[in-house]
Amino acid sequence: MERPAARFLAFALLPAISALCGCYQNQPASGLLDLSNVPDLVAIxxxxxxxxxxxxxxxxxxxxxxxxxxxxxxxxxxxxxxxxxxxxxxxxxxxxxxxxxxxxxxxxxxxxxxxxxxxxxxxxxxxxxxxxxxxxxxxxxxxxxxxxxxxxxxxAGLLLPWTPGPVDFGNPLAGATVSREVLVSNNGGSALLLKSANFEVPLTDPASPASPYTFVGGAFPGTDGSCTLVTPLAVGQTCRLNLLYSPLAALDYSDYKLNLIYDDGVAEDSSLTITLNGTAQ
Structure with a gap:
């Protein structure tokens, strides 16, 4: 049916009137609203x-x-x-x-x-x-x-040690062994996957070509460790590494590194480096 040429609605300061706009916005705050220009259909x-x-x-x-x-x-x-x-x-x-x-x-x-x-x-x-x-x-x-x-x-996933700072293995006798438990957690926004781990010898220590640090039992993540290279570490989840310190001589074995390589969901080779300190007598 064709719309009449003009239609009017009486109103007076209705609370909802502030929401009216478009063809209403230039109308007075009370009196008569001219509805002749109200569209049948609106923008969506x-x-x-x-x-x-x-x-x-x-x-x-x-x-x-x-x-x-x-x-x-x-x-x-x-x-x-x-x-x-x-x-x-x-x-x-x-x-x-x-x-x-x-x-x-x-x-x-x-x-x-x-x-x-x-x-x-x-x-x-x-x-x-x-x-x-x-x-x-x-x-x-x-x-x-x-x-x-x-x-x-x-x-992306972000691997961080549970306790910041170096891991201290103390000052045992040469030939003795000391183990330490290291916790790492995913503090990022998505799951991450550990890919590999390696121990790094300081370039300033030519007297010690091999690292005195390894995993308990000789393999990642160490005996009774819970970290894995197979299952992703979920957001907020923590896993355990068990490290072993076996100094062969009365030397300073400080500033050695444990490098953990992981896929953070964006970069395949993100890394966490943990410093390992120890001496021997």
């Missing part, structure tokens, strides 16, 4: 197959994500912007720091059946996972409509 903005997943990224990196937004309605969207008080918080941001992001072709308006691309970034400086919601608003022809974008990303 939707992200195209948007998942908001930045994946697993290295700490202190920056990753961009393009978000295609389409107006599927028959009415133009206007005043597209970040909703009031809903600015994105780190580690998420618009590329370049402001809406719609450097390289974006979006503006404050979007015609019917048109599309534009927002550009977002994820730049984690702390261990993940991280999550946020980007909230935009736009005038759909009648009211201010929201558009929500859930965002999530996580940092």
């Amino acid at each position: 903005l939707i992200p195209d197959a948007f998942e908001g997943d930045f994946g697993v990224q290295a700490k202190n990196s920056s990753t961009s994500l393009n978000v295609l937004v389409t107006n599927t309605g028959p009415y133009a969207a206007s005043e597209i912007r970040v909703a009031d008080g809903k600015d994105l918080q780190a580690p998420f941001a618009f590329k370049g720091g402001s809406f719609p992001g450097t390289g974006s072709d979006c503006t404050s308006d979007l015609a019917p059946e048109a599309a534009c691309t927002l550009v977002l970034t994820y730049a984690p400086v702390t261990e993940g996972p991280h999550a946020a919601v980007l909230e935009l608003s736009y005038i759909d022809g009648v009211i201010v409509a929201p558009m929500l974008f859930p965002l999530h990303g996580t940092t």
